[in-house]
Amino acid sequence: MSKLDESLLTGLPPFSLLERSQIREILDQALPKRYDEGAEIFHEGHDAERFHLLLDGYIRVVKTTEGGEQIIALHISPGQLFGIAPALNRDTYPATAVAASESLALSWPVRLWGEFTAKYPGFASESYSTLGQRLGEMQTRITELATQAVEQRVAAALLRMVNQSGRKVEEGIEIAFPVTRRNISEMTGTTLHTVSRLLSAWEKDGIVHSTRKHIVVTAPHRLVVLSGAQG
Amino acid sequence: MSKLDESLLTGLPPFSLLERSQIREILDQALPKRYDEGAEIFHEGHDAERFHLLLDGYIRVVKTTEGGEQIIALHISPGQLFGIAPALNRDTYPATAVAASESLALSWPVRLWGEFTAKYPGFASESYSTLGQRLGEMQTRITELATQAVEQRVAAALLRMVNQSGRKVEEGIEIAFPVTRRNISEMTGTTLHTVSRLLSAWEKDGIVHSTRKHIVVTAPHRLVVLSGAQG
DNA sequence: CCGCAAGTTTGCTGAAGGACAAAGAGATCA
DNA sequence: TGATCTCTTTGTCCTTCAGCAAACTTGCGG
Structure with a gap:
């Protein structure tokens, strides 16, 4: 070698x-x-x-x-x-x-x-x-986990992944590795069903665009609001 | 000095x-x-x-x-x-x-x-x-926090305090420092109301005996069961 | 000894979100 | 190209527990 x-x-x-x-x-x-x-x-x-x-x-x-x-x-x-x-x-x-x-x-x-x-x-x-x-x-x-509602936690989890691995694409910022709904639920202590519903809702609102295993955040600032920002 | x-x-x-x-x-x-x-x-x-x-x-x-x-x-x-x-x-x-x-x-x-x-x-x-x-x-x-229900978490929190600071008294094992319902809720991510209800229920079942700011665990093994023991 | 503050109990109500179910949509492999 | 597996979506129901409210108890300071 x-x-x-x-x-x-x-x-x-x-x-x-x-x-x-x-x-x-x-x-x-x-x-x-x-x-x-x-x-x-x-x-x-x-x-x-x-x-x-x-x-x-x-x-x-x-x-x-x-x-x-x-x-x-x-x-x-x-x-x-x-x-x-x-x-x-x-x-x-x-x-x-x-x-x-x-x-x-x-x-x-x-x-x-x-x-x-x-x-x-x-x-x-x-x-x-x-x-x-x-x-x-x-x-x-x-x-x-102790103080925030599921929606805030999921928003925060997405933001964390975006900050750690986000790469710019034309529609926004993409998380650079494959993530399933189940993965997100395992990060936030909820179910994949609830995550799916949240992503659907956010998709409708134009905040994210997601396909199978891949997520592009199109409006990070709106996620920040949803996450109940602290810093 | x-x-x-x-x-x-x-x-x-x-x-x-x-x-x-x-x-x-x-x-x-x-x-x-x-x-x-x-x-x-x-x-x-x-x-x-x-x-x-x-x-x-x-x-x-x-x-x-x-x-x-x-x-x-x-x-x-x-x-x-x-x-x-x-x-x-x-x-x-x-x-x-x-x-x-x-x-x-x-x-x-x-x-x-x-x-x-x-x-x-x-x-x-x-x-x-x-x-x-x-x-x-x-x-x-x-x-x-991610996987267990409130009752399990509170049971686990009590056990942790007992293990860390428990001292033997005649009725069982007492947590060696003052703890309020609010304190416990701050350890477990719930409300003092819910903690109070749980302690009342456990008191009725003879698992704990609590007075203002002090808790004696009389049946630790039963708490272990409630906590959904792992080890 | 009285009044107040801190801690506790309990009841009621409603919403959040978990559980269950079922079907659709991409992938992957033979 | 079909069969299968994984991932996703969506609907319905139902439990848990937070929120709100109010009364009670205990201890402390004046």
Whole structure:
């Protein structure tokens, strides 16, 4: 296999402060892997043997309840670390990671985590910043679930995906990975039926345009209003 | 002021691996402070100037929504660090901390965080373990809010408080700090009315005995069933 | 000891949204 | 090209629980 290009990592937050030679070292120890849409990267409860960095595509991090329901905990976009159980001294993955679209990721054995954090200034710090952000996002979702009505939560979920992965198309901004009604319901704690009804209503109002698995937001500002904006 | 006793920290997770002299050093830099019930330790959005360790009492960590509703994010019990924004590179507190009962806490200026993690092996590691646990708890709450009915969530909340702070009394296990119906509703995303009705019903069934601000769980196993147990 | 504030209980009503059902519309595969 | 699977839409019913209102209890401060 040919060597990975250094430009893959240059500029990504966890590595932004490193020198070329250091990036080279890190890359030489990375295992790159491609995942088809729907493929599992790691599974809840399994030994956390590696930590990962998403280079291309989108990852859904999912928890399954006793009753078999799925809850989408997190979406990962390119440039982000994920499956970083070792950062929190966990030895099993707390959730399952599934490719939302065809994806490419690097991974390293967890034993290198300690080495990276010790050796590369900024790596630990950046990683913990990321963690802090995720904690904040989770808090936001708890607050939403506890205080907002379904319509607001779904609007907020759409906006979050648009902000994280939106790409401009002629009609508006498209969410860059496949999303089903069921997926949205798993992000917002409702049913796919209710999501479908909301999207139909919004379609009628010209706020979104959606086809099977794909959603284009044509009037983001109206969604912001619906979400009961805070910032 | 007389010197703090070293036994205060010995045996607490963040300090368990340290030697007497190291604990002495840490203590000498700590600022102890007492808080009345209801007193604020720090406020959401303010500069995170210090991090804290609870020695005695109980702390509620609370977020306020735009609409003025409160959400209880977390309860802290003795021996736990809190307000550890620096661990996540945050420079403001993401939530407000309020003493749920009369409490005693130590605190240190954030600049010592880096020093502690660098100097004392195990301190960083233990702290990040704690963080990992909190992340897990938050995930659990998201899952609960997204999938469970109010009754299950309230049952689960009571059990959590019992596990964290329960002390044995003759009739059962008492939650060790004052809790109002409103507090419980702020933990579970419902109204104080609904919580009151549930407690009344459970009282009738002999599962709990509650007086103003105090709750004794007399039949924990029955609450476990109601909560839709998972583990 | 009285008055007030904070916490609690309970009843009633209505709306939100979950559950169930069934059918249509794209995809995918043999 | 048909068969099947997944995703989506829409309708109807019915439960849960929030909202509103009012009274009761307990504790505290003056």
